[in-house]
Amino acid sequence: MRRALTTAVAIALMGGAALSAPAVAADGQRPINPRTADLSASGGPSDLAPQAPLPEVDQLAAGDALTTARRVFSGKARANDPSATLALRDLWVKRSELSGRDLAQAENLLARPTDGPTDPDGFGYTVPEAAPVCNTRICLHYVPTTADAPPSVDWVNQNLAVVDSIWTQEVDQLGYRAPLTDGAKGGGPQLDVYLKDLGGQGIYGYCAPETRVKNRTASGYCVLDNDFSQAQFPSATPADNLLVTAGHEFFHAIQFGYDYAEDRWMMESTATWMEERVATHVNDNRQYFPTSPIYAPQVPLDLFSSQYTFQYGSWVWWEYLSNKYGTGIVKKAWDQAGSLKKDGGKNSVEALQKVLKKKGGFTKNFARFAAGNLTPAANYPEGAEYAFPKFANGKVLTKRKRSKKFGTKIFHLASASYGFAPKGLNGKKWKLAIKVNGPAKRTSPAAVVVVHMKNGKRQVKTVKLNRNGDGRLRVGFNGKKVAVVSVTLVNGSTRYKCNRGTTYACQGKPLDDKMRFSVTGRVTKR
Incomplete structure (x- = not known):
């Protein structure tokens, strides 16, 4: 059957309890406040979803x-x-x-x-x-x-x-x-x-x-x-x-x-x-x-x-695309999915690949979508009204605790985001060296880094991954200016064995589920 721009990622490092939302910045954006930025994985709406959904077979008689x-x-x-x-x-x-x-x-x-x-x-x-x-x-x-x-x-x-x-x-x-x-x-x-x-x-x-x-x-x-x-x-x-x-x-x-x-x-x-x-x-x-x-x-x-x-x-995916490319993008997808001779005759994911081919490709768009979902108001017309999402996990880095590594397994067309927040790292010399290890490039991995500034602005960068799925990136980590650096790891695989009776696209069995990813954040002075 049938929430103006904000860069808030909200929630608590302090004792794991959610705190009040940060104040609205002068330009209408909400900067991330490191004291109220939640880098935890517990609580919130995402707990209603299974952490490891299994393929749901649909051999419907x-x-x-x-x-x-x-x-x-x-x-x-x-x-x-x-x-x-x-x-x-x-x-x-x-x-x-x-x-x-x-x-x-x-x-x-x-x-x-x-x-x-x-x-x-x-x-x-x-x-x-x-x-x-x-x-x-x-x-x-x-x-x-x-x-x-x-x-x-x-x-x-x-x-x-x-x-x-x-x-x-x-x-x-x-x-x-x-x-x-x-x-x-x-x-x-x-x-x-x-x-x-x-x-x-x-x-x-x-x-x-x-x-x-x-x-x-x-x-x-x-x-x-x-x-x-x-x-x-x-x-x-x-x-x-x-x-x-x-x-x-x-x-x-x-x-x-x-x-x-x-x-x-x-x-x-x-x-x-x-x-x-x-x-x-x-x-x-x-x-x-x-x-x-x-x-x-x-x-x-x-x-x-x-x-x-x-x-x-998943309506929010179409809302993201239509906000970025216009509402006609959804009709183009249905034109590609249609079964008539003038249509594309494609399954849902193939249709998306077709319409996004000249817009940077499916994987890039899906990765930016996943990373942008940490700050809904940056991607959705009503996003300022949406509740604050949470990271899968995160860590406050200091002069004494300079590095942290997170590892996970990610299903196809899914993602996991991790946050690194500076504390006591004031000055331009401080950097965050990010190391991503993912699956082979043929499986369409991606990683997007967003530097969430205290003034409400965002710097969005894509980690260039080699054919082994590995990549590095260095970003500013000045605690006076940077609230949180998020790293979104993305399994953008669209490879299936179709007609296997599942409830995924083309009733297919995904070929690249539970792919291993890790991200390491390390504080440096270079």
């Missing part, structure tokens, strides 16, 4: 797809179940493998609400629908009585207006393909949107593919909760819940016109990113921060988790 969809739509969804949209997508893809009673149950689940009350989980209307409210591209369907009835016809009209405005933003303004027409289903060629009481099942809304059109494209229909009553959805107003849900789910209907079988993480992360385009004031997608690359950088970017919400948290 048709019977499992049916069982999952029934569970989701009966209000008994487990924490490891996908969203309603992807549960139906998976069932729709696998339905041809079913027969008899199982096939009938699948067809009931995939049916529109107007197909009647035969759905054993009660997702069909039990009374005839009222006359739909339509314009030239959307029809809103509802019933006048029963628990599925909307609170008023005005609410029906508001739904039509909201979905129409989202169509304008996502299709007319951002340039995505319109959802594919279903011919005369629902009474005409328009996209059909149904209002139904979904809150009892814990569902805000969903879209379902319905008819395959060409290659891996399909038409579909959408269902939204009939009233978003605050008794069922207390986190926001009905109007805000409608807006953010429609924005997210409508983008799934658009995705069906590119490739309904695209990698799950890309489908959900870009739909969650789209919420920021149509409902930026709602900030519903911030609920996924704990499982985003900002706060859980040790988790692969492309993981679709059956236990956590990483695929939603």
